Amino acid sequence: MLIDRLDLALDPTSGVPASRQIAEALKEAIIEKLVSPGVILPSVRDIAKALDISRSTAARAIDELSAQGYVVTEMGSGTRVCPHLPGQSEELPPRDKVHKTVHLSQFGNRLKERFDAGVITAKTAYVGPLLRELPLSTWRELLVRHCHAASKEESQYVPEPFGYQPLREAYASYLTRARAVKVSQDRLVTFASRNLRLDLLARLLLNDGDLVAMEEPGFSAAREQFLANGAQIAQIGVDNQGLIVEQLHELKTAPRLIYVTPSHQAPTGAVMSMNRRKQLLEYAAKNQAYIIEDDYDSEFRYDGRPLPSLQGMDNNDRTIYLSCLWNAMAPVSRIGFMVVPDPLVEPLTAAKGLVERDVSLVEQAALADFINEGHLEKLIRKQRSRYAVRRQNLLSLLAKALDTAYIAPESAGLGLLVRLNNHYEAAKIEQAIASSQLPMTSTRSYYAGAARDLEFILSFAALEESDLAQRLELFAAALNS
């Protein structure tokens, strides 16, 4: 019998379970071809008898071999040595050669290049409201309401690529009311991942090498998304009236997309003037380009001039409007929205259905009620007055603590653009930021071209007054030491 030929001596002192020892010995025999592939192994009962062990131990040994792929057990016909053994393939390269270098796609390579160049990272710091300043008890109530009703809602819910209809209706009416956006729920798209908005647009509308006009300085995340999808960027300057539209006319070929932040230019804070808005809309209509209006923080204006959106002024249906709840509601909800022109509704429905067909129903339903019951506007009003005070405080603290060359005058947003005077050293500032944990970041990443020295964004919103004052004090002390 096979078992006798194998000379299986169990070593009870080794501490290795008997089943493992048997499995190992059999495995070796199979690899060494002492037992040929396809041969039927002795039954569990025979093995147990021959080795004087319990049947369950023998069975465990066979199970282990089976799990590792050396034997196959078939009902009624016993256990056979596998005809194809693991690791025995002749075409197999040496193990250390396998997947040493991964062949990435063009897209993957572009990401890797930008990462190696230090332009993009996989992680960033959290910038958003303080959890304790959010209406958590309201949100909890809404969760209870919808977690409870969920089984019923769920069983009838058919995921829609554009999102849960009651949420779309609620947000559309909010946008109409607050931002004068021309929107109906069938043109409003809900995104769980905000990043997908520009990615989908870039893929739907841009071929490799197509031109996208962007503000310089402008949002680096947007720029990187266009670049990763193979687009070229045309940098268009900004002044205190926003994007300098005349520079668009100087381009040799017209861009397919124009990405702007007219409500509050990132990072300079400029509000695009009426005149410029008209020029830009005219340009886009004449040159068959789409405008992407990123209305990322328009909720936060402190001097009482809530300007209507650019999209609302556009009579040619050329503007794609982006909005999101991050600044008001992160980390409780981070849903993003996009309002698309009619011709894009169908392609976008198809495209969205492929990458993000459904968003958590509980979150969507809770958010719809949050908006409909007026909590959102109440929250924003509260935040606005709170942040206005913080901004004012920061301004007076700054005047005392630092020697600034320029502070952006626009009374809006969640951060303050500050230029320090030349006599400060960049390296020393970096150190002082690190040691004081002041929420101050260089605007370097906003520039595709040469950055401005000693220009920073100081975030004032998500930090209590005393905390900010303390950090600023520490910062100034570190800087002047």
Next chain:
Amino acid sequence: MAIAIYLEYKSNVALYRRLSDALRKAIMEGRLQLGEPMPSIRELSETLKLSRSTILKAYEDLKTQGLVVAHSGSGTFVASTLPGDLGELASAFLSAANRPVSFKPLPLSERGRTIFEVGKRQATEHVHVPALEYGGTPIELSPMRDWKTLMIKHCDVSREEQVAEMIDPLGLEKLREAIAAYVLRRRSISSGPQNVCIFGSKQLRLELIGRLLLNPDDMVAYEEPGYPENRNTLESMGVKITPIAVDTEGLSVAALRRLPKPPKLIYVSPSHQDPLGHVMSMPRRHELLEYAAATGAFIVEDDFDNEFRYGRPILPSIKALDQYDCVIYMASFWKVLYQSLRLSFVVFPDCLVNIGALGKSYLERHLPLLEQLALIDFINDGYLEKHLKQTQRVLAFRRQSLILAITRYLKDMVDPLTDGGGTHLILNFQANLFDSAIEQAAQQSGFNLMSTKPYYASTTKSGQYIVPFASVDQNSIDNVVKTFALALQKQSGRNNDAN
């Protein structure tokens, strides 16, 4: 109520008049809706930095125009009907405002056209039918109560600490640890938390993998039949899908070897082939791994249906056997919490961990915080496995009663039953029965079944149906199948007469 108001500058027009014009415009455009309250005077005076008296005057002006009405004690409202000609004007304005005239639309890009085409097909072809609840666990077994408790527990200020962590695109560290331990326990995968990446959308998993590894026209080997949704996600990137036949041991590696050149990616669902339900045999798993290692291809192991099995031994996942660092493993919690829990995950091979994190932060940077925190407890405190165990028991019972009914009434109409998947059986009707007759009979009798046609990319197969049993009612199923059998006999008799 926040409202965007732009006070147009007109010299020699009084301020209150400019305000009432702006408000009038807002009413006309439907931004202030009929019958709804007007913004409060306090609010307008705060946001616009105008005096109360100016605002009062503007409201008075609107009142004389019949656009607003004041209800004593409850404030000012937009009129519920607008005065005569103004009403028509408003509706004309409204339709024009909401539907701007389109110029010639921008043509889509080349890849945009592919995406559009594939996405449109998916929308028409793979219809989601809630009544079928195919694949999900039955609603009445859903652990919604536990989930609610956990969600509420974490909706709390004391979670402030964790907020900074939520911006990790890979997901919360603690959740990745919980998942790493879970897949080690249940699927023998020993990769560790650093290889785990959490996703908010199931579809983004394959989107990310495809985008990072595939160029247009690259070849992907895909099970035939296979899950259409994932095939579509890949196809929308312009890659070439090569259907590879499936036999009772799973994907045919012999067919892979016959390809003129090896594929870049191989998509398989080895735990329960979707939809046929075959479990990939152990030798086949090794053979596939070695083929992939030898050709430099990556394997995507979609382990979406591993939770429930009936009388068959559990095989370790391909990822657990992978010594060549070439298996990308994906799974989700979709079966457990049908619609509420959207989180799913990928376990990357070591060689893809870094680029995977980079790609993830590009496609989906932020994940929902509360859901992640709740899921950590759901896994670590044993809710998940307790739920799976309970559900498995109920499902086994329902499956059995369905099998009984089928053997009793449909024996002569279908091929012998195979194992099927974790929540469905596959019925192969005999060739003389037409799909139209089968579907009509199903509709008449309330028997839930779904054709496998969308699962086939190149071949067509008729008479093959998925029968989900997760929501089968064991009291009535016998009767339903009996009615179905009778209806089908009648239908096909009619068809044969017609022929």
